[in-house]
Amino acid sequence: MDGHYDQLDFVQENAPERLDVKTKLLAEIDAGTRPHVVIASSSSGIPSSQFISQCTKNPSRILIGHPFNPPHLMPLVEVVPHPETDPAAVAQAMDFYTPLGRNPIHIRQEVPGFVANRLQAAVCSEAYGIVSRGIVSAKDLDACMTPSLGPRWAVTGPLMANAMASGGGSDSFGRSLQHLGPAARKWTEDVRAQAFRVDEESAKALCAGVDEELGALDAQSLERERDKRLVAILGQRLHQGPD
């Protein structure tokens, strides 16, 4: 089934991240909606191909529409079709999110963690390893991020940042790979060689270190403060030419 999707109706499913819950719920939503209403699941990790097995009316209008936390502020929405999702349903989802001020990104393949959570997993894994090895404290790990990479990546993504580091213009990214490549490759190799493995003991030591520095903080007032600052920052992204 493909073609003309409903312009006004759109289902955003936000149930708990459990395969059994999503499978049952999606079957009900599929059965209870007209066949050309797009159904987007907020799943942050389970790809939709895993929970459409009981959808008999029109599974081709089902996809992931994954908002980023905190969802009332963060513009990113990862739109991830399953292999049988109708491209017109993807287009309709992109058209739905954009006028709401969201930045929907079409992820072309179902990969674990989609894109943003994979990038985050890469950072967290290395962060856990650095703190567990005693290279810096938990607080200092965070203090390395907020006055450097965070602001950089709030303005420019990692690829554009690389290209700008070597002066921009034609083949600037290639030059950055050549110029920084040998050193960065050594760092990457060491990051991989020292990859942190979560086991009970290492998790306990890591948690104790983080808890000592962050445990006493008042999350509610921090959240209010964070949200205010996020709003200020989100106006500062540098767009990569015309959309």
Added chain:
Amino acid sequence: MDGHYDQLDFVQENAPERLDVKTKLLAEIDAGTRPHVVIASSSSGIPSSQFISQCTKNPSRILIGHPFNPPHLMPLVEVVPHPETDPAAVAQAMDFYTPLGRNPIHIRQEVPGFVANRLQAAVCSEAYGIVSRGIVSAKDLDACMTPSLGPRWAVTGPLMANAMASGGGSDSFGRSLQHLGPAARKWTEDVRAQAFRVDEESAKALCAGVDEELGALDAQSLERERDKRLVAILGQRLHQGPD
């Protein structure tokens, strides 16, 4: 040699990132300065233990003071002693950078890439892999970062972000590991399993993709724009309690 470092004199060495250049230059600086002037090298990757071999006067006052790019705006300075650096020289370096509005962080061990460049290497490696595998375009990879993780990490570091995601308070980081742990571990495992290896062919394909979208940009006007936005963002960091 240890103890009382000069309060007013401080050498910041910014020579090219080449072992032979740094070895020769540091020997000259060491020979040409009073023994209690701290000498900080801006090396972004070579640890100082590798280039102090010809310093005979006082190698214990030599350390890394690695500023983050663009250095006129970014507050992070990674202070990395070598195994024989005098702790008083580390303290003096921290005291030197702080009143300049910098955020010096004491990195306790010489590890390749120190901390920020390791975190960046982890992200870039995964970003290159995602684009090379055709999961998203180069432009869309960047567009996944700027409206999500970038702003998050400009306000809160990755550990605090995890703790806040599970409500803050005592053991909030531990709860985040338990709650998100199983899913995040799968993502991390897949990130590692799919780790991008730079070879000539993959680098060429990656560069072509990035160049197509970023090659035509005017780096100079982008840099002016970026710098303006960085200044706005850097005021928004959320401090983790009293320093």
